[in-house]
Amino acid sequence: MDDGDLGRDSLRELLESLGYKVEPAPDGEMAYKLFEESLQAGKPYDFVVLTFYSPKNGLVLTAI
Numbered sequence: 001m002d003d004g005d006l007g008r009d010s011l012r013e014l015l016e017s018l019g020y021k022v023e024p025a026p027d028g029e030m031a032y033k034l035f036e037e038s039l040q041a042g043k044p045y046d047f048v049v050l051t052f053y054s055p056k057n058g059l060v061l062t063a064i
Contacts, residue, residue: 011049020046 012022025031031050038044
C-alpha cells in the first residue's frame, strides 16, 4: 500500500519483474479490503508492503 503513484508503481514493477503477483492499493482502506478478501478466498498474501507515512490520513505507521 502506497498513496503515491510513483512509489506504488515502481515497487509493483520491481516485484513483478521478480515473478510476484502484485495487487497494489492506493490507501490503507483498500489494502485492508484486499487483504480480507484474500483470506476469505483461502489465498492469503505471502507478504504485505505498506508505507511508513501516509499524508492522506496522517498515519505514521500502518501494520497488519
